[in-house]
Amino acid sequence: MNWIYEPWPWYVSGPMITLIMFLLLLMGKNFGMSSNLRTLCTICGAGNQATFFKFDWREQKWNLVVVLGAIIGGFIGANLLSEETAVAINPATVEDLKLLGFNSAGKAYLPEVLYDLSALTNIKSLSILAIGGLMVGFGARYAGGCTSGHAISGLSNLQLPSLIAVIGFFAGGLVMIHFIFPLIF
Amino acid sequence: MRTVSYLLIGIVFGITMFKSEAASWFRIYEMFKFESFHMYGIIGSALLLGILVVQFIKRTRMKSFYNEKIVLPPKEMNFYRYIFGGIIFGLGWALAGACPGPMFTLAGAGYVSIFVVIGAAILGTFLYGLLKDKLPH
Numbered sequence: 001m002n003w004i005y006e007p008w009p010w011y012v013s014g015p016m017i018t019l020i021m022f023l024l025l026l027m028g029k030n031f032g033m034s035s036n037l038r039t040l041c042t043i044c045g046a047g048n049q050a051t052f053f054k055f056d057w058r059e060q061k062w063n064l065v066v067v068l069g070a071i072i073g074g075f076i077g078a079n080l081l082s083e084e085t086a087v088a089i090n091p092a093t094v095e096d097l098k099l100l101g102f103n104s105a106g107k108a109y110l111p112e113v114l115y116d117l118s119a120l121t122n123i124k125s126l127s128i129l130a131i132g133g134l135m136v137g138f139g140a141r142y143a144g145g146c147t148s149g150h151a152i153s154g155l156s157n158l159q160l161p162s163l164i165a166v167i168g169f170f171a172g173g174l175v176m177i178h179f180i181f182p183l184i185f
Numbered sequence: 186m187r188t189v190s191y192l193l194i195g196i197v198f199g200i201t202m203f204k205s206e207a208a209s210w211f212r213i214y215e216m217f218k219f220e221s222f223h224m225y226g227i228i229g230s231a232l233l234l235g236i237l238v239v240q241f242i243k244r245t246r247m248k249s250f251y252n253e254k255i256v257l258p259p260k261e262m263n264f265y266r267y268i269f270g271g272i273i274f275g276l277g278w279a280l281a282g283a284c285p286g287p288m289f290t291l292a293g294a295g296y297v298s299i300f301v302v303i304g305a306a307i308l309g310t311f312l313y314g315l316l317k318d319k320l321p322h
Contacts, residue, residue, distance in 0.1 A: 010226025013205030017231035028249040034285040037310040052314035069195015074293025077203030132281025133302035137309025143270025156235030161260035168271015176279035177217040
């Protein structure tokens with residue numbers, strides 16, 4: 001059982017994701033995480049500002065429970081099922097990231113420049129997190145889904161719209177890493 | 186009972202996101218640099234198996250645990266919303282290194298700064314709701 005404490009290889013992780021999608025289908029639901037962000041807006045009273053948020057959020061309570069589970073799962077994964085959380089990325093990627101100022105590459109789970117507590121008092125780090133999050137939330141809803149809703153659920157159901165969205169996800173990601181990162185880091 | 190099931194599914198999802206390192210900013214960066222097969226292997230194998238599962242459900246007309254029909258709603262056809270929305274999502278995904286599932290996993294893993302990303306993502310969703318009718322769909 002020692003393997004469970006090691007990072008899980010792709011051929012374990014991928015099928016696990018399919019299993020999660022399958023279980024949700026068997027529960028009569030669809031796997032999609034970003035719709036929870038809309039539900040949270042509605043709970044905060046956004047229905048008064050835009051009709052997009054006028055719906056009975058109780059119908060989506062099940063998905064918020066999945067989110068609660070994902071939070072607990074993150075705690076278990078990090079604290080109970082890991083001895084070492086450094087992510088062993090490609091040494092070439094580590095070198096490349098060090099040149100950009102990410103000195104924790106290869107030694108941590110997340111870059112300290114962005115995710116260490118000190119990032120909260122650094123205007124640049126804070127802006128990067130906020131702008132990144134803003135685009136994730138806006139883009140996911142505009143595209144009608146995120147990695148789970150389109151790349152997994154939608155593509156599994158051979159939906160052309162999901163293919164267009166996933167091509168968009170990759171186009172955006174490539175532009176960010178290859179063209180915008182050299183300008184901001 | 187149903188609530189407990191959703192909670193357990195969510196816990197397995199959260200553990201998988203953390204242990205697969207799909208919740209790691211570094212893995213997302215490495216993926217967009219094409220310097221590892223890891224993320225492609227995860228998404229690719231999940232998808233390949235997913236296609237088989239969905240086909241199996243459709244062909245056998247499999248019922249849910251509650252003996253209801255399993256419905257996979259088709260996505261409404263459109264080009265602009267998927268490509269523009271997709272690109273904006275991709276830009277944010279690569280920058281923050283977290284998508285809407287893993288960001289909650291990271292909150293549970295104890296990374297306090299991720300709450301900035303979660304808060305901003307909720308705000309981004311709200312902005313979309315406000316601007317929805319003015320955007321090309």
